[in-house]
Amino acid sequence: MKKQMLVLSIAAALSGISVAQAEVTLFDYQEASSAYEEAYVTGSLNAGKSRDDAQTQYNLNVNAFYDRTISTPDRDFDYGGYLQGTVSRAGTKDAEKNDSYDVGANAAVFNYFQPGSNGAFWYGSVEAQDTDKFDKLKSSATVGLGYGRVVNATPMAKAMRIVEELAQRNLLAAKPSKSVYQELAKLISREDEYFSRYRNLPDNEYEARWLGDMEAVLLNAGVLKKSGAISTLSMRDVLFDENIFTRKIGWRVRAGVGYQFSDGYDGDNGDPSLEVVGEYHMPVGRYAQFSDEATLSTTLGDDKVFQFDNDLSYSYEVDDSLDWINGWKLSYNDDSEITKNTLTSEVVYELNSTLDLASGITVTNYDGSSDDGTDTSFHTSVRYRLR
Numbered sequence: 001m002k003k004q005m006l007v008l009s010i011a012a013a014l015s016g017i018s019v020a021q022a023e024v025t026l027f028d029y030q031e032a033s034s035a036y037e038e039a040y041v042t043g044s045l046n047a048g049k050s051r052d053d054a055q056t057q058y059n060l061n062v063n064a065f066y067d068r069t070i071s072t073p074d075r076d077f078d079y080g081g082y083l084q085g086t087v088s089r090a091g092t093k094d095a096e097k098n099d100s101y102d103v104g105a106n107a108a109v110f111n112y113f114q115p116g117s118n119g120a121f122w123y124g125s126v127e128a129q130d131t132d133k134f135d136k137l138k139s140s141a142t143v144g145l146g147y148g149r150v151v152n153a154t155p156m157a158k159a160m161r162i163v164e165e166l167a168q169r170n171l172l173a174a175k176p177s178k179s180v181y182q183e184l185a186k187l188i189s190r191e192d193e194y195f196s197r198y199r200n201l202p203d204n205e206y207e208a209r210w211l212g213d214m215e216a217v218l219l220n221a222g223v224l225k226k227s228g229a230i231s232t233l234s235m236r237d238v239l240f241d242e243n244i245f246t247r248k249i250g251w252r253v254r255a256g257v258g259y260q261f262s263d264g265y266d267g268d269n270g271d272p273s274l275e276v277v278g279e280y281h282m283p284v285g286r287y288a289q290f291s292d293e294a295t296l297s298t299t300l301g302d303d304k305v306f307q308f309d310n311d312l313s314y315s316y317e318v319d320d321s322l323d324w325i326n327g328w329k330l331s332y333n334d335d336s337e338i339t340k341n342t343l344t345s346e347v348v349y350e351l352n353s354t355l356d357l358a359s360g361i362t363v364t365n366y367d368g369s370s371d372d373g374t375d376t377s378f379h380t381s382v383r384y385r386l387r
Contacts, residue, residue, distance in 0.1 A: 024181045026247055026283045029156035034189035036152050037068035037387045038246060042358070044381035053091030060087045061381070069152060073116035076149070079107035104129040110146070110252075118149040123254055129264070138264035142275055144256020150281055153247040155185040160286065161244060161320075162214070165234045166224070173225045180221045187214050188239070211235050241353040243385060245315050245323060247289055248281035260299060271301035287317040306334040321350040325360075338368040348383070356383040 040063075047058035067080035084102040089095055108125035123146055128139040159181050166172050176184075191210060198206035211232050218224035224231055238244075258273040279293040292312045298304055310330040317323055329342040346360020359380040366372055 024178050026153040026156050028178050029153045031151045033072045035070045035192050036154055039066045039386035040383050042381050042383040044379055054093035057091035076110040081105035100132045102131045120147050134264035139262050140258050140260045142256040142258030144254055146254025148252035150248050150250040150252050153249050155189040157244050157247045158188050159185040162235050162238050165238050171231050174223050176223045183217050243350055247283050251280045253278045271299040273299050289315045308332045323348045341365045354385045358383055
């Protein structure tokens with residue numbers, strides 16, 4: 001009898017271990033076809049007049065950002081753009097207004113030789129940029145080969161958050177299995193499909209059908225206690241009112257040759273170019289994301305100029321309405337021999353479903369020029385979330 005009890009105890013312990021091991025994570029997400037996008041407009045204004053100023057000094061910054069990725073087993077398609085504009089004036093006597101801007105757009109397609117794999121691919125990309133310092137538009141195109149794949153796991157993060165919200169409201173009858181999480185995440189990733197199919201129907205019908213299908217998944221799996229408005233509203237609160245920042249998994253490296261149609265100035269154009277790019281993305285637990293992307297590029301004309309850029313970020317979800325965003329950008333140009341490091345850290349508080357309040361610090365260091373040194377600034381801005 002004691003042996004039987006011992007066997008049962010061991011079996012129960014092993015069962016508990018297997019349940020713990022079965023805890024769903026972002027890495028359990030199996031992407032098929034999905035799409036995601038981010039779009040923001042951010043504005044900040046600093047103005048004032050000290051006792052030594054002859055006039056009011058001010059600095060107005062407006063930034064806009066858009067990024068969209070469409071993924072299928074065959075290919076990934078990325079495109080986006082940005083706009084940065086500044087209007088400022090110093091407080092010294094007769095100081096004039098200064099305007100500056102930087103606007104750019106890019107698109108890239110990654111075609112996998114074996115659909116659904118994380119292996120080899122060929123790619124093509126185009127980009128264009130214009131600033132107040134350029135004489136004309138800077139533009140280039142690149143083709144090349146690469147290996148690896150980056151998966152957008154944000155639908156799984158949203159599925160996990162939905163289950164958490166339903167559990168907090170005591171609406172769950174059982175704990176979902178990994179397959180239920182996966183089915184829920186796949187439905188979340190198909191928002192564009194629902195919108196395209198039902199957008200001509202009145203009263204946001206696509207939302208009702210989309211949320212209804214998610215509820216059906218949970219009901220059929222025996223996870224949800226019962227169908228009702230409370231569960232639907234709970235899911236809607238997560239998907240429409242909360243901002244869950246993008247979660248990515250994987251790595252990708254690529255190398256390509258390109259053609260620079262214009263360098264932005266009235267000098268020689270038409271130089272061939274070479275680029276090597278590597279990126280790595282890793283969720284840190286359930287609430288944090290680490291990402292890093294490095295690019296080495298050069299023109300292959302008479303005057304070879306190497307440019308190295310590295311963009312590292314770490315984001316942490318403090319709670320449902322508060323995020324902590326950190327970044328480190330490094331750039332080096334061997335022509336000017338200037339190294340620039342920019343460190344940023346800010347907290348972003350969600351005021352409502354579309355409006356955020358961000359406050360943080362930026363530290364910028366220059367090395368290799370007459371302007372060597374470190375600048376520190378504090379900022380508070382309002383960000384409008386378009387998507």
